[in-house]
Amino acid sequence: MKIGIIGGGAVGLLFAGYLGQKFDVTLIVRRELQLQSLLMNGITVHKGGSSFTTRVDSDLLTEVSMKFDFVIVAVKEYDLKPLEKVLELMDKNQPLLFLQNGIGHLEWVESLPHHNLLAGSVEHGALKENDHVLHHLGVGKTNLALIKGEWGAVEELVSQSIPSFPFLLKQDFEEMLLTKLFVNVLINPLTALTRVRNGKLVENPHLHQLQRDLFQELLLLYPHMERNVSFEGVVEICNNTYENRSSMLKDIESERKTEIESILGVLLEKAQREHHFVPIMNVVYRLVKGIEREGLGG
Incomplete structure (x- = not known):
């Protein structure tokens, strides 16, 4: 399964680091320096007294169509609006999962032309050390709920999730x-x-x-x-x-x-x-x- 993750911050690195162990992951970032760092070093996750490194594909965020089985949007809420043109060029059947804090982005997300939209609530704690290294500080789970449409490839993500990085399906996204x-x-x-x-x-x-x-x-x-x-x-x-x-x-x-x-x-x-x-x-x-x-x- 091909997963695109937009955002090279702590959450984007965390998800790419774990999901890249099992799936074909591409981390999409804004800066050339981070792109080169990721291609050269992979993503290193420190957790407790141990660490692991995951090799993932990486690409720069450009206004071109990107074909994945689904896309995780892991930028901050205030960085969503500039992504609108990029998202609109994607396949409208491609599920989009939004991981932002708060509820201020919901109206904007619901206005998108995509057919399958999901919200996520992340319970993990993560601290980004640099462009390719982060610390997994608080281990939790990621709750997922449909905003509209169907689960699609996300069901495969949940069924094959790594025990140390679990996902849980919820019925009501607002709740x-x-x-x-x-x-x-x-x-x-x-x-x-x-x-x-x-x-x-x-x-x-x-x-x-x-x-x-x-x-x-x-x-x-x-x-x-x-x-x-x-x-x-x-x-x-x-x-x-x-x-x-x-x-x-x-x-x-x-x-x-x-x-x-x-x-x-x-x-x-x-x-x-x-x-x-x-x-x-x-x-x-x-x-x-x-x-x-x-x-x-x-």
Whole structure:
């Protein structure tokens, strides 16, 4: 099975590193330097005290038709729009799997002309060291759900998945993404603002109370999610990923653009439309945006 993966960041490298052990994988990147690094070295994944290297094909992202059994889109949410022309040149029956955090991209994804669209929720932790090396820090699973169409070749991916890199099929893509969004809201922006690892959010009573307040504000926006997400479940994730540094914290430290718009910005828009009062969410959003702006040059 031929799999195309768009995006040479931590998630793209992680998926190519594992899936390339079993399938014919092409990692599609933007920069010539990364392309050459991948072709020369392959992808090295460090996990615990061991490591492995996977050889994959690699190519530059160009506006040409790419023929795969299915394509995984692993760029950040704010990098999706520039991909539109490339995606539209692909076979419309080719399944597209989107792995972005948040829900801000859903309307755009649903507007695409492709017949088979899927969403994924990644529970793994990964840290990119350079263009071909990454650290697999938190081992989890990848949840998949149909947005529209049929599973197609994705069923083969699930049935043949590597035990250490499992996939799980879900029935409701919105419920799946909202479950992940609850976790992201209670971890990512708070770690980014306070520069602490995930576990410290639970240990520090002041930060833990902020988590509780944010959880209640999320339930104001999505009361039906109370049966799917528990605050205790988020605490467990913080403890299980105690030493992990969230992707938003890493973005802030590297003075990169964050995913705050797709994680909190979209929720504040919903709150405004529906006249909900979410003061903690608003302050957290403004603080992250302010720090982000300073890091990007003001």
